[in-house]
Amino acid sequence: MESIQVLLVEDSKFDARLVKEYLVCQSAFASSYTIHHFPRLSEGLSCLAERKIDVILLDLTLPDSAGIETLRAIAGKAPHIPIIVLTGLGDDRVASEAVSKGAQDFIEKGTLNEKILQRSIQYAIERKRSEMDLRKATEELKKLDQMKSEFVSTVSHELRTPMTIVREGVSQMLDGLLGSITGEQRQFLTMTLEGIDRLSGIINDLLDMSKLEAGRVEISRHLVDLTAIANRVVSEFSKSEAVLKKKLNLKVTASEPCMHLYADSQKLTQVLVNLLGNAIKFTDSGSVTISIIARENQVECHVSDTGRGIGVEDLPKVFEKFHQFGRTPGPGIKGTGLGLSICKGIIELHHGKIWVESEPNKGSSFKFLIPRYSMEQLFQEIIKDHIGKSIKREEAVSFIGLHLSVSDEQSAAAKLAIHQLGELAQKTLRRSGDIVVGIGGIRVLAVLSATTKKDARIVETRIREALNQFLIKEKLHSEIKIELRLAGFPLDGSEADEIIKKII
Template structure:
């Protein structure tokens, strides 16, 4: 930029201010303190944007008060059209606060017209250009890094999927030989096969963890939420790990809140979080130690914990504890070898439930992992059907999944309720009083307030696909025919509720 001509676009309607800018730039060029500057001027925003579209500029000097645009709208329109060109706002004494806001929204700098000098002007231009170049370079680098990260996650996911089948075949083959299906097995063969099976199981865990972490990082992990009692999760974890704890001489305690504590959550993923934390606790707690699992019911969330009296974690290691492939306190030799992904997966699953996870620990003083699970409202399903027995049957067998229900008996009322109440899902009969199901779908899909609400059609009659396509050509709406299979309808509802 030292020896290059700087192409400047000045959008300013005040002729005195235009002359001032021209004079200041000319003086800096004559004094040798500036490279050559090519100045293009425009008195209106429309004219300035047209000029910017005709040729590239290195920087735009922009007055916010123009005949055809005022205030921040001037900056926003310019920034939207010329997002890659650095903008410097020229402000008067009465609009300095607007100039500051423009800087917050993406302008590189602002200059007060009453205080600007040639030195300040050319310095602001140079700095704006360099900052913008740095920004664009950083954005490009970040885009490349995100793409590399996406490719890495995609590779891990693909490889993990491809490994699952041969691993399953190996596992079954070794198991059959151990069971004597292929003939008598000697003690030495049995020992070797048992070691092989243990390592196949370890490989299975690794593949499963790689799949999970790749889904989490790619944002493709989906939660199958239903009504979950955290007490039942704790009881299952306690029952599962009690034999392992006893075998190692560890005391396992479970502290359960009084009464049920319901969450709208993915039960399998909650089990996985506790599994990862408790298995680590057993691994790093010595004989005669104690592990405690528990939960506390709070107003906005549930606070869960897994505590142990084990070897503890140093402050240095705590900073990278939830990073992938990090392992601490591992002893080489026989025994369980982790993947180094368990805590990273636990963190991802907790955050997917809108919670957070952290650790409190010190060397030789044990460790407590804390995590929160946010209480979110149970979703509401609107059933639109004029046949009361049908609505009661649907309500009855879906209620155990934790959904709330409202019912409409005709199409007109349904449209109004959906617009007012925004249910999470609509189960819609097609033959209704007042308005047909087709018209209901058409009105919902052409209203920005309701167009993204999922719909399931239930009908005793065949659905006219052509007519359905006329009212909604973009959505794939599932159809369940009456009399419907309860399990099939439940699975469709759960699939459409997946987050």
């Protein structure tokens, strides 16, 4: 049997001799050990470069290094070799920190004996091996997942040009650009066009889902009125053929006339369109109601119908991808089974949650809850989210804060200008990424993901120039003062609090 190569980094002659004795002289187990002993970290490191080592026994306090730094140096050089830390008496804190920083095990020197040492070595080697296998498997999975996302995005991209050709060709025939058509031809061409639009809807769903899964969806938050959004969606659907044919009663009820919160209005509209569309699809008669209820620091929204309801076996799975339920054979209701997963993704981007309650043949109620953050809380949450994402992707991220200060007696023109400045800043940003506009446009936070501070400075200058030009043109530069602050992660700090202090 091959002998196990042990690197022992230990400056105490006494402790080193003990280890050697336990491993070599009294080997009771089948394994034999070859020990390479060095008293200094630097020597240990060069040994790692020269030899194939199976396990490292490491004293943390050495002449040329101390504490966790010693472990970090060794682990950095040999990430695939198991490390057992040898600690002094009562060094529990250091020991547990060592294990959390990647050591396989620790042994208190006072308790050292042949059995403990040899068992620890065997286990450490085994454990490290399975850890490496697991890591490899995870990395492969990640790679596969990435490939899948790229595949979906490429395929749907490639589909779009031929679809445009088909759509435009059919639509020109319908518009009579290629000569007059009969009533029957019109009917079939109209159906063809509907089919193409459904196809492009499916592609959009697939792309949305793959972007949500990859964490690549950015939301742009403004102060929006959820009740107004609900009313708009309901009035759109009221005119639809399905609602008119089934004589459904669509309505919005709200506990307060306006329900303001910071949210992405386009994305929330998408959620309500999805939920309302589903409710209408599965309700043959009766009503569909959107209820909006103010809770403490939260908004709750229900989309309830008097439809056929969802079977008990389907309930836990409704938000899963590609899970379709309530479908009847034959023509009629079709979907991708992605709509509700997309809703869930969007609500979660807003830090909310979504769930469903249903009773077969009585109706279903899809409910979601979104926190109502104050602007300060929201800035904090967004910055935290983005720092987390950047760490995961090993990218930089930059933040720009825009402050507008107005003299106490503001004119009507200044009031209007504040709103326009917020919009102008966004337009000049030329990004569709995460943007928050504070109350009345007084403060804007823009997140430039995957952008270093150096590049962000170009954007900052561009915004400053555009805003100043506007103020001079409107003769408001004495009344409104603008200030832009820029912070970059990781350059300006590694914690959200540090970044916030820089820009708020």
